Amino acid sequence: MPKLGIEQRSIDFVPHAERHGSARSLFAVWFAPNMQITTVVTGSLAVLVGLSLPWALLAIVVGNLFGATIMALHSAQGPKLGIPQMIQSRAQFGVYGATLPLILVLLMYIGFFASSAVLGGQALESWLGWPIVPAIIVTSAVCTIVAIVGYQLIHVMERIISVIAALAFIYLSVRLLQAPGVGSTWHAGHFHFGIFLLVVAIASTWQITYAPYVADYSRYLPADTPMSGPFWWTYWGSAIGSIWMMAFGSLAASIAVKTFGATPVAYVVDLAPGPVRWLFYIVLLLGVFAVNTMNLYGAFMSATTTLAAIFPMKLGAAARTVFVLAVAVVSTGVAILGYGNFVANFENFILFLAYFLIPWTAINLADFYFVRRERYDIPSIFERNGLYGRWNGRALLAYAIGIVVEVPFVSSTFFTGWLVSHLGGADISWILGLIVAGGVYLLLSGPIVRRENAWFAQRQATPASAESVG
Template identity: 45%
Template structure:
């Protein structure tokens, strides 16, 4: 009889997909949520996100304050989604079937899949540059493909390895970005670049939107990484571990990005990864900084690939009725998703910063109504009582389509249009506000106001959480 060692256990591909994780397979502590989300946010794209607020006109000080407000608000919403994981033991978007119906949940799911592809592709562009610097290769395609292969390997292996990569990213991120921050203050008179512009409401609201948008786009997959925690795990502990890890990590990166953009300007904007290496100083240390960038991007890109696979599978199984797939099919789904994101990265526009800003803000428009509906239903309507077997049955409690939720979702998206401030379209209310984009606030508030009273009358939650019979799980709160 042989026993697998720790390495074999970690590198054994994960078996669970969109099915419930039984109690016997639950493990870990909420501390793992802190390191995963801290590590996922200590990375180059978060730095770019923080830099955007300064690039588009804000003073660095006001940009940092606005980013903090956005990160706190968006982080709270995102962490409320995370707290659902231990209770249900399900990926996030499967639980959306309780609000939208088994097939109706496909509507926001299609947009979620596009989000994952977009973030995976934009992240792969930057990570590919770091790979090229490490390998001393000039071809952008080589770095992108190598990074895609790394992403696929970790995502196929699954949950345990993903959390280990998150822990590594936390440690190297703290060391690497702290060093770069010191170097920035040694190379530039930072104080002379900040506090030189007055407060401007338009750019301040943009900074808030960039911070909030960054956090809110984690919402559709955050519970994927808390669903293995024991059911006895405190919801408040899960919330705070996720919230603090994500907000501290992202704010750290975005603050650094705002300061870099203020001091370096075009030197950073034209070559974000190369600038970090130059700032590091000696070639040996620059090599280590490229490694830090690579590990941080690997962490978050794996989340995109893993979440993208889960979302595609949730979409497909809404129509074929399956709740499990083979390991081979699971691997093929992930490889297919990663391959598409790599191809998009290779063909990515050179106008990276402007496109990325618009990409994040468009995502806000489609995800804030989904987030409002999911959280209001789970915490205020169903009150944490879900009929899990019915999530896989079009003839069950939740049906195929929940037109009430879908109508509220559509209304929440449409209500934001007059408030948009996009490259291709600026709403009339936005013009009246001087260009300030508050569409995401409208999306959350308006959707919540119309959904809650309608769902209160039409929803039919069970009296307690119902788990599948084969798991032998019962609701301990009854």
């Protein structure tokens, strides 16, 4: 196991000599970030939008199991390619073309960092009586330090937080089930098909938003790691943690909708006896640290991948620190500006993300598993005039079509598509975006396959380094 220290690599390829670890470590990496208050609040939305508790729980399970499949398929790419997730998008969209989804993903990281920072700040505010703004800043500062150190420390931290959070929430879950009025929650609310699909979309989107950086945490694994390992350890770590916490949030909102909705942090901590509540404030803070460190690390990767496409650069420890600090300052600023209307802003935000992330993930997975079938020339990913070029019009067209197809079926507070009413209010835009974007890309990919088969055949006459081809 390498010693802890500031990570030396960023968006570059991880040589085989530096590969280490086991796929088992990915369980904790994806369990810990979901065992936190933001996931609990997300689960509460299932009840707050109108579903009865049984239907809310079913929607949470269905959405998370489906979404976790998508993100785990991305995780399996890491050991094979040895590069971060979003820079691999250059193979589909081109070196310049990949900057479009990268910018959207960067905004996603900033939004999620801000959302979790607000809840972390509320935990410090309730525990120590600090004003909310300094509390948000302190929460963000801890995550910034860990993100600067990077990959190795993140893995260690997630393992420790996984154990602590699991023990704490076993206790809190038992206390929640003992709360007055639990029995009546099973009969409150109602079923509405459109709302059910909306909650499935929220839960699926929660998982799919990890897709742009999930391979960042498996890329150091040995290249001969079977793909089933990263897939299943990532899948169950993320699915179990998310379903547990979202179910917790749904039940809490069913029992005390006004109290939980107004102060979710205080409600969760107050489930514990007074003398030990400070311990649970720490647990909630640790959960925020777990997820926000990863959000900041992913934002750093996306920012540097975007800028490196335009301005070639070498990223040493000093440059890494500057980039992480810059993203942290921006994200913390967003948290401070938006904390006053947190739940409404958060619901709108995660639904908005789906409309842009789904077509990207469909194209990326279609390319890896069906078009190029795991075969990539890694050096060309870093070259503007290499095999993958500056722009790939076919991928960009498929991406645009995927988004356009979604528009009539969007059901949100800021926009409702004209076909939503015919579906009883159901939002199926994300399902169509996934199928159409991936399908169009597959239909347009024939020339890509023929051109690259000829390129690789020519390369076989003068074999490149074993590390150049994934």
